Amino acid sequence: MELTVESLVFLLFSLITLGGGLLVVTTRNLFHGALFLMLSLFGVAGLFVLLTAPFLAGIQVVVYIGAIAILIIFAIMLTPQVTTTQPTNSQWIAALVVAVVLFALLASVVTPILSELGAEGWGASFTEKNPPPVPEDSIVELGSAFVDPERFMLPFEVASILLMAALVGAVMLVRPTPDEEEDAAPPEVSERALVESQE
Amino acid sequence: MVPLYMYLLVAAGLFSIGLYGVLSRRNAIAILMSIELMLNAANINLVAFWRYGQPANVSGQAFAAFVFVVAAAEVAVGLALIINIYRRRRSVVAEDVDLLKW
Amino acid sequence: MTDFLIDIGFSRDLAVLVAKTLGVFALAMIGLVWTIFLIWVERKVAGRFQDRLGPNRAGPFGLVQSFADAIKIILKEDIMHSGVDRWVFNIAPLLSVMAVLLLWVVIPFTPTLIGVDLSIGVLYLFAVGSLSSVAILMAGWGSNNKFALMGAFRAVAQLISYEVPMALTMLVPVVLTGSMSTQDVVFGQHVWYVFAVPLTLLIFIIASMAELGRAPFDILEAESELVAGYQVEYSGFKFGLFYVGEFLHAFTVGVVMAVLFFGGWRGPFAEDVPLLGFFYLLIKSFIGYFVVLWIRMTVPRVRVDQMLDLGWKFLVPLSLVNLLVVALVWKIIPGTDTIDSFGDALVPSLVLLVVNIVMILGVGALLREQGRRDRQRLEAKRAALEPAEAAPASAGR
Numbered sequence: 001m002e003l004t005v006e007s008l009v010f011l012l013f014s015l016i017t018l019g020g021g022l023l024v025v026t027t028r029n030l031f032h033g034a035l036f037l038m039l040s041l042f043g044v045a046g047l048f049v050l051l052t053a054p055f056l057a058g059i060q061v062v063v064y065i066g067a068i069a070i071l072i073i074f075a076i077m078l079t080p081q082v083t084t085t086q087p088t089n090s091q092w093i094a095a096l097v098v099a100v101v102l103f104a105l106l107a108s109v110v111t112p113i114l115s116e117l118g119a120e121g122w123g124a125s126f127t128e129k130n131p132p133p134v135p136e137d138s139i140v141e142l143g144s145a146f147v148d149p150e151r152f153m154l155p156f157e158v159a160s161i162l163l164m165a166a167l168v169g170a171v172m173l174v175r176p177t178p179d180e181e182e183d184a185a186p187p188e189v190s191e192r193a194l195v196e197s198q199e
Numbered sequence: 200m201v202p203l204y205m206y207l208l209v210a211a212g213l214f215s216i217g218l219y220g221v222l223s224r225r226n227a228i229a230i231l232m233s234i235e236l237m238l239n240a241a242n243i244n245l246v247a248f249w250r251y252g253q254p255a256n257v258s259g260q261a262f263a264a265f266v267f268v269v270a271a272a273e274v275a276v277g278l279a280l281i282i283n284i285y286r287r288r289r290s291v292v293a294e295d296v297d298l299l300k301w
Numbered sequence: 302m303t304d305f306l307i308d309i310g311f312s313r314d315l316a317v318l319v320a321k322t323l324g325v326f327a328l329a330m331i332g333l334v335w336t337i338f339l340i341w342v343e344r345k346v347a348g349r350f351q352d353r354l355g356p357n358r359a360g361p362f363g364l365v366q367s368f369a370d371a372i373k374i375i376l377k378e379d380i381m382h383s384g385v386d387r388w389v390f391n392i393a394p395l396l397s398v399m400a401v402l403l404l405w406v407v408i409p410f411t412p413t414l415i416g417v418d419l420s421i422g423v424l425y426l427f428a429v430g431s432l433s434s435v436a437i438l439m440a441g442w443g444s445n446n447k448f449a450l451m452g453a454f455r456a457v458a459q460l461i462s463y464e465v466p467m468a469l470t471m472l473v474p475v476v477l478t479g480s481m482s483t484q485d486v487v488f489g490q491h492v493w494y495v496f497a498v499p500l501t502l503l504i505f506i507i508a509s510m511a512e513l514g515r516a517p518f519d520i521l522e523a524e525s526e527l528v529a530g531y532q533v534e535y536s537g538f539k540f541g542l543f544y545v546g547e548f549l550h551a552f553t554v555g556v557v558m559a560v561l562f563f564g565g566w567r568g569p570f571a572e573d574v575p576l577l578g579f580f581y582l583l584i585k586s587f588i589g590y591f592v593v594l595w596i597r598m599t600v601p602r603v604r605v606d607q608m609l610d611l612g613w614k615f616l617v618p619l620s621l622v623n624l625l626v627v628a629l630v631w632k633i634i635p636g637t638d639t640i641d642s643f644g645d646a647l648v649p650s651l652v653l654l655v656v657n658i659v660m661i662l663g664v665g666a667l668l669r670e671q672g673r674r675d676r677q678r679l680e681a682k683r684a685a686l687e688p689a690e691a692a693p694a695s696a697g698r
Contacts, residue, residue: 005314010201014209021213021236025220030229031442035389037232038435040213044239047209050201051250056242056263058424063267066431066464068235068274070457073438075278076228077454079285081292088223089294095222099215106211111204126203126251134254139420139481142257142264152261159268166272173279 010050017043028087030076038069052134055142206247214240227281227291231274238270328416332402336549337367343548343594350598374541382445382534390443394535394542396436401550403429408556409484410582411566411575422483423475426557427468430512433550434460437531440543444534452530455605459518462612463511469620470505473498474561476628477653487565491643495562497650498627500657500664502562504620506592509554511612514547515593517600518608555589556582563589619664630656 020040027033041064048057108114112127135141145151213236220233242263249259285291341356341364348355356363381390406416407425419425434457441453475481477497478489495502511518532543559565563585566578603611634649 005318007201010205014205017209018212018216021216024232024236025216025224025229030226032389033229033232035439037235040236041239044213044243047206047243048246051206051246052254053246053250053260053263054419054421055424056246056260056267058421058428059264059267060242061428062424062431063271064235064239066428066434067461068271070434070438070461071274071278072228072232074454074457075282077450078282079228079291081226081290087225087229089225092223095219098222099219102218103211103215106214107208110207110211126207128203128251129200131200131203131251132254134250138254138257138260140479142260145257145261152258155261155265159265162272163268166275170275170279173276174282 006050010047013043013046013050015043016040017047026087030081031073034069034073034076037072038065041065041069055139203247203251206243210240210243210247212240213237213243225292225294227284227293227296228278230293231277231281234277235270235274238266242266324416328405329402332405332549333398333545335552336545337371339548339552339590340367340370342590343551346591346594347598350595371541374544375538377537379537379539380534384445385534386443386445389439390534391539393436393440393443394539394546396439397433398542398546398549400429400432400436401546401553403432404550404553404557407483408560409487409565411578412484412488412572413575414579415484418482418484421481423471423481423486423561426483427464427471430467431461431464433546440535441531444531446534449531449533452533456514456531459514459605459608459612460512462609463508463518463616466504466612466616466620467508467512469617469624470501470508471561472624473501473627476624476631483560483565487560487567490564490567491646492650493562493564493567497653498562498623498657499654500623500661501620501627502558503661504616504623505558505562506596508612508616508620509558510593510596511608513551513554513593515551516597517603519597519602551593552586552590555593556586558589559585623660626656626660627653 017040020036020038020043023036024033024040027036041060045057045060045065048054048060110126146156147153217233217236217240220236221230224230224233245259245263245266249256249263252259281291284296288295290296344366345355345363356366359366359369381387404426407419407422409415409418437453437456437460441450441456444450474486474494477494478486480486480489510516532540535543559582565585566575566582568577568581571578571581630653631649634652636645636649
């Protein structure tokens with residue numbers, strides 16, 4: 001791999017992504033884990049920019065970092081067990097083995113390592129270096145693809161229904177039960193005071 | 200430009216890290232965070248193939264956008280479930296939710 | 302700059318990198334130093350609104366006051382109590398200032414001078430704005446103080462509630478221009494968008510003031526009630542950084558308002574003399590900043606549940622309907638695909654203006670109706686109480 005500014009930037013963002021990911025799964029403190037998740041997702045946004053998909057990079061920052069990660073932090077706060085004595089469960093060694101084996105398998109398939117070592121017919125080494133250029137108005141094209149009945153209008157509408165279902169479902173799931181609402185109700189205030197306060 | 204397999208390698212690495220997190224963490228929210236890592240790895244894969252394969256066809260970017268939508272919906276409902284479990288059982292450790300185990 | 306560097310022997314890549322880095326430094330320095338001037342402006346204007354003079358002792362017209370304040374805050378002791386999460390605590394103010402400085406990258410100062418002409422300029426503005434909520438959460442958590450944490454939650458709830466109307470209103474100039482790049486938005490404003498979609502500007506001002514944490518939405522810091530909300534454990538230079546970030550954000554919102562709605566650098570002879578365009582942008586953003594200060598100094602603080610109600614139950618549906626109506630009208634009017642001059646843009650803008658005025662009147666009528674019903678309900682309650690009140694009073698006598 002030649003040493004250009006672009007490959008250096010790619011290296012930087014890959015390190016941020018993978019390093020953040022590693023820290024997410026190994027840290028003891030959950031809040032730090034959420035912050036490292038934000039770092040890793042920011043690295044992914046950088047990779048999207050390198051891949052000339054600026055719209056997806058912007059959406060990544062808005063949706064993942066600005067909403068999902070904050071939602072995760074809120075959930076961490078609402079379920080306080082932040083510093084656990086033992087972050088990993090009893091089968092972590094098997095998990096490590098599985099993850100490493102999977103990575104080795106995937107790496108052998110996508111990189112040209114195996115064909116260099118002589119084993120033919122196993123990998124589909126994707127050594128494409130000079131991709132065709134991206135058309136200028138790809139964002140406009142993406143927008144019109146989403147509302148084109150012959151392309152992505154149906155998935156777009158189904159996605160919006162899915163989001164509405166998730167919204168309603170999440171709100172219904174965390175509504176306080178009637179007993180909890182009784183406990184949380186404010187103490188009795190006289191009617192007069194209520195009327196006075198609303199003027 | 201950077202060869203395609205480097206991006207795929209990064210995506211594979213992120214996916215494996217997320218897999219390790221899902222299988223080995225005790226806290227349910229940590230498991231959810233690892234699932235997010237796996238979804239992001241899939242996204243990197245999609246966009247890399249779109250860029251190096253057929254950048255004129257926006258289906259790659261549209262697919263990735265739909266993955267965003269699904270991830271957001273899943274995280275919202277998943278966290279609502281976890282908060283509910285916490286209210287009833289006072290614990291978010293995944294091993295403690297074992298009423299249906301034999 | 303790039304050419305000069307290439308001439309003295311740098312390779313092409315390295316020359317671009319060095320030139321861009323110098324540009325980044327220049328923009329960041331100018332942004333931070335400008336804040337000192339802004340603080341002076343704010344204190345003078347606030348003083349005048351409150352019928353007093355503002356600082357006028359340090360230097361002529363009090364101009365040196367901000368420098369004195371900056372020096373004082375740098376020299377203050379930096380208290381880090383026990384139990385504080387060092388990395389998180391220290392990075393939070395930096396992130397807060399970073400989120401504001403990053404906004405300046407896509408502002409078009411003149412027809413040719415812009416940090417980076419991103420094709421997703423408006424989306425970038427919105428994305429970077431959502432980074433400030435991360436900084437607030439880090440500040441609240443790192444302080445190891447449950448009141449700071451609760452303050453941080455309230456602040457983040459307010460910020461994410463008002464991101465939705467802000468995004469929906471920032472999309473309206475994008476619909477009217479057909480491109481998300483900020484330079485294109487300015488180029489497309491042959492008729493300033495404030496004259497075409499005033500309702501959108503109103504919603505944007507309200508949503509931005511809530512995003513800033515400025516009165517009437519300053520329950521975030523509420524100096525007289527909560528001490529300082531999520532910033533309560535910060536002292537010295539770190540608090541100064543939060544302060545700087547907030548003031549610079551207020552001015553940046555004024556600049557963004559000028560770019561999206563008031564035509565940016567547009568004005569007579571702006572294309573021929575770029576410096577004039579920069580001057581126009583400055584004037585327009587100061588007008589926007591002044592409006593923000595004006596509202597801050599005149600309106601009382603809104604309670605946190607009232608603020609959330611306003612955001613979700615009023616502004617979100619209103620901005621959604623606004624976006625839908627504007628998009629629909631823009632599609633129906635013929636000839637809006639190619640607008641190249643003032644004449645082309647006049648008729649569609651007038652139609653949009655009429656539709657907007659109808660919407661404003663409609664919203665006003667709805668609010669009046671709601672207010673009348675609330676008043677009637679209150680009167681009915683008071684009337685129901687009167688006979689009950691009279692009986693015990695006479696019995697007691």
